[in-house]
Amino acid sequence: MATEQARIHRDPPWMMRTYSGHSTARASNELYRKNLAKGQTGLSIAFDLPTQTGYDPDDPHSHGEVGKVGVPVAHLGHMSALLEGIPVDEMNTSMTINAPAAWMLGLYIANAENNGVRSDKLRGTTQNDIVKEYLSRGTYIFPPEPSRRLIVDMVAFCSEWMPLWNPMNVCSYHLQEAGATPVQEIAYALATAIDVLDATRASGQVPKERFAQVFASISFFVNAGIRFIEEMCKMRALVRMWDRIGSERYGVTDPKARRFRYGVQVNSLGLTEAQPENNVQRIVLEMLGVTLSKRARARSIQLPAWNEAMGLPRPWDQQWSLRKQQVLAYETDLLEYDDIFDGLHVIEGKVDELVDASQAELDDVLARGGAFAAIDELKGRLVRSHTARTRRIESGELPVVGVNTFVETEPSPLGGDGHIMKVDPAVEPVMIAEVRRWRTSRDNGAVKRSLDELRQAAESGANIMASTIDLAHCGGTTGEWAGALREVFGEYRAPTGVGAAVGAHPRTETLREVADRVRARPRPPRLLVAKPGLDGHSNGAEQIAVAARDTGMEVIYQGIRLTPAEIAAVARDEDADVVGLSILSGSHLEIVPEVMRQLSDAGVDAEVVIGGIIPDEDREELLACGVARVYTPKDFELGRIMADILDLVDT
Numbered sequence: 001m002a003t004e005q006a007r008i009h010r011d012p013p014w015m016m017r018t019y020s021g022h023s024t025a026r027a028s029n030e031l032y033r034k035n036l037a038k039g040q041t042g043l044s045i046a047f048d049l050p051t052q053t054g055y056d057p058d059d060p061h062s063h064g065e066v067g068k069v070g071v072p073v074a075h076l077g078h079m080s081a082l083l084e085g086i087p088v089d090e091m092n093t094s095m096t097i098n099a100p101a102a103w104m105l106g107l108y109i110a111n112a113e114n115n116g117v118r119s120d121k122l123r124g125t126t127q128n129d130i131v132k133e134y135l136s137r138g139t140y141i142f143p144p145e146p147s148r149r150l151i152v153d154m155v156a157f158c159s160e161w162m163p164l165w166n167p168m169n170v171c172s173y174h175l176q177e178a179g180a181t182p183v184q185e186i187a188y189a190l191a192t193a194i195d196v197l198d199a200t201r202a203s204g205q206v207p208k209e210r211f212a213q214v215f216a217s218i219s220f221f222v223n224a225g226i227r228f229i230e231e232m233c234k235m236r237a238l239v240r241m242w243d244r245i246g247s248e249r250y251g252v253t254d255p256k257a258r259r260f261r262y263g264v265q266v267n268s269l270g271l272t273e274a275q276p277e278n279n280v281q282r283i284v285l286e287m288l289g290v291t292l293s294k295r296a297r298a299r300s301i302q303l304p305a306w307n308e309a310m311g312l313p314r315p316w317d318q319q320w321s322l323r324k325q326q327v328l329a330y331e332t333d334l335l336e337y338d339d340i341f342d343g344l345h346v347i348e349g350k351v352d353e354l355v356d357a358s359q360a361e362l363d364d365v366l367a368r369g370g371a372f373a374a375i376d377e378l379k380g381r382l383v384r385s386h387t388a389r390t391r392r393i394e395s396g397e398l399p400v401v402g403v404n405t406f407v408e409t410e411p412s413p414l415g416g417d418g419h420i421m422k423v424d425p426a427v428e429p430v431m432i433a434e435v436r437r438w439r440t441s442r443d444n445g446a447v448k449r450s451l452d453e454l455r456q457a458a459e460s461g462a463n464i465m466a467s468t469i470d471l472a473h474c475g476g477t478t479g480e481w482a483g484a485l486r487e488v489f490g491e492y493r494a495p496t497g498v499g500a501a502v503g504a505h506p507r508t509e510t511l512r513e514v515a516d517r518v519r520a521r522p523r524p525p526r527l528l529v530a531k532p533g534l535d536g537h538s539n540g541a542e543q544i545a546v547a548a549r550d551t552g553m554e555v556i557y558q559g560i561r562l563t564p565a566e567i568a569a570v571a572r573d574e575d576a577d578v579v580g581l582s583i584l585s586g587s588h589l590e591i592v593p594e595v596m597r598q599l600s601d602a603g604v605d606a607e608v609v610i611g612g613i614i615p616d617e618d619r620e621e622l623l624a625c626g627v628a629r630v631y632t633p634k635d636f637e638l639g640r641i642m643a644d645i646l647d648l649v650d651t
Contacts, residue, residue, distance in 0.1 A: 021071030046070035054482025064590030136178035138536015156205035179386025187361035231289035275402030311420030380500025442475030510639025
């Protein structure tokens with residue numbers, strides 16, 4: 001019997017990753033090596049917000065954000081420390097980086113070259129999907145057209161010099177987090193890929209005979225929610241549609257080159273602060289949606305930790321997520337069978353339904369000029385979809401266990417002090433001093449020459465990768481690279497989508513009651529919704545703005561990345577009654593006191609409320625500095641929040 005079992009064929013498991021990075025390059029390197037020793041088979045690097053938005057640690061925009069939600073990488077020394085002891089010619093590395101993706105790839109190549117590894121030996125992925133940054137996550141820098149050009153430059157460079165590298169990982173993950181339905185997630189992701197492929201073909205940088213390789217190099221990063229049957233059918237629909245696009249639109253004849261290759265992180269939007277132990281089974285069920293169907297199985301998986309709705313997970317929490325994958329891959333019989341869903345009429349019917357609806361949505365986007373041209377429209381659609389979901393949770397129509405149903409609970413043994421990891425605030429001044437030392441120790445003449453060449457390439461339309469790699473070798477920094485391109489391309493402010501969602505969905509009973517109170521007032525309250533710092537996750541702020549406008553309040557919302565001084569100036573000039581701050585990056589203790597100081601200096605006496613991922617132990621400190629209310633993810637009832645805001649105005 002044992003011999004018979006040994007002969008059973010098993011497919012190899014998917015690549016197992018944990019999305020990680022924090023504090024410093026050296027601290028993150030230690031974490032990576034520990035995770036690899038525990039059986040992780042690929043790296044997935046999380047960069048901090050200054051790095052993602054093109055700032056060095058000592059830039060004023062970086063205050064409070066350094067090392068908080070990822071690792072700061074400002075120069076080649078950081079990249080070398082990050083990967084010390086890790087053989088890059090054997091590793092498959094995923095870098096979650098978008099606006100500065102070309103720069104991070106340049107640093108990765110320069111570090112490999114310094115270690116005697118040629119670029120054609122490197123395997124991995126740069127996310128490099130700027131459309132979803134405009135639509136959902138917010139770490140964009142440049143306007144759409146220059147951003148697409150940078151992606152095309154990377155695609156063309158990799159096709160010639162890095163054939164094993166995926167230069168773009170079309171990321172529908174954050175579209176679902178921003179409210180996308182499965183149909184929208186499929187259509188907008190495919191529209192983004194088509195836009196980039198069309199632009200690459202039109203650029204003339206890739207010979208016709210190499211275009212099939214370019215098509216094959218485009219990978220995807222998707223989201224798997226709790227409706228795991230529907231999510232599995234979504235993956236099968238993507239497989240079918242991507243194969244058709246490759247064959248019919250681009251003439252790719254090799255079926256292997258037309259494979260839909262994707263990685264996944266299961267849904268973080270559905271993780272709850274209330275009864276967080278329920279997140280464990282949510283994560284496991286969502287993992288099934290991307291593993292059960294062999295035909296549509298993920299190539300790589302990274303699972304969130306049970307406590308990510310509350311803060312940064314500890315190494316033990318990440319280990320738990322890795323072990324879930326290992327149990328499924330090595331203990332069960334999942335990998336011993338062909339696709340168990342082939343021929344099932346229920347599954348095939350659902351896939352057909354998704355393909356037809358997604359194709360109609362995709363055709364509509366393409367008719368509007370493609371994903372890059374239709375950003376305003378797509379953003380509005382996502383905010384409307386997210387509003388519908390939020391209202392369904394608040395009304396109880398969409399049950400969430402432990403949140404709006406089965407809320408009775410015993411105290412969780414997983415909580416208590418130390419249940420999340422906090423980055424030491426001392427990291428930021430250390431990193432500031434370090435990057436300043438770096439600048440004094442390099443050949444600044446060589447850096448200036450390289451920056452001039454980068455600007456010239458950007459202005460002339462030449463591929464920017466050669467000058468980017470040269471700048472990395474010369475000792476240039478993230479802020480210098482991005483700053484040079486800001487001078488050429490300018491910066492961008494993405495649409496908020498709020499106006500498109502106002503009045504689009506019925507109010508809940510509580511929102512109707514607040515609307516009645518607002519109408520009875522001599523004038524509506526004025527609410528400033530503001531996102532200070534570099535945190536671009538604006539979904540919650542958008543829903544607050546939509547709910548407030550639906551009650552009749554006057555809302556001022558200008559999008560993400562406002563400085564404390566800008567917030568104070570807007571609050572003063574718009575005569576705001578309440579200032580609502582949204583911070584999800586863990587920088588609230590650094591940023592909120594500065595906002596309060598700026599408001600005081602500007603003579604603003606508005607009440608201040610804050611929402612975000614805020615540990616209980618930080619609440620008292622925020623209240624002590626003058627904040628009137630603190631809301632966290634468990635405060636899902638927007639009607640109650642609106643009532644609170646009205647109470648603050650009336651007192």
